[in-house]
Amino acid sequence: MENSTAGWTFADSAAIEWxxxxxxxxxxxLGGADGRVIAMFKFDAGFVGGVHxxxxxxxxxxxxxxxxxxGVLMEAGHSxxxxxxxxxxxxxxxxxxTVISVFPMPG
Incomplete structure (x- = not known):
């Protein structure tokens, strides 16, 4: 059986600019498919996000x-x-x- 990459997206995060x-x-x-994306986010020390x-x-x-x-403290390895x-x-x-998130593709 031959592997196919049709419909796949591959990424090297080290080669992608912030x-x-x-x-x-x-x-x-990092990539997207079927209405969802995967992205890496970097938040600076002291960052506070808005309610949404x-x-x-x-x-x-x-x-x-x-x-x-x-209200939950999350450290490396938590999700x-x-x-x-x-x-x-x-x-x-x-x-x-730094986090990785999967969420709906922005409109």
């Missing part, structure tokens, strides 16, 4: 540093999955952190 997406946030878009609702599921894995998400219809009322990092 893009500033807001004060204290940089992003690397999730209209769809989101998945996040902490690569380094630490964050507090909805969260959040369902549609939830509110992200707290997202902050005192140390700075």
């Amino acid at each position: 893009n500033d997406v807001g004060p204290g946030i940089a992003m690397k878009m 609702d999730h209209s769809d599921a989101e998945f996040t894995y902490v690569l380094d540093g630490s964050i507090v998400s909805n 969260y999955a959040v369902g549609a219809g939830t509110t992200h009322s707290e997202f902050r990092t005192e140390t700075g952190c």
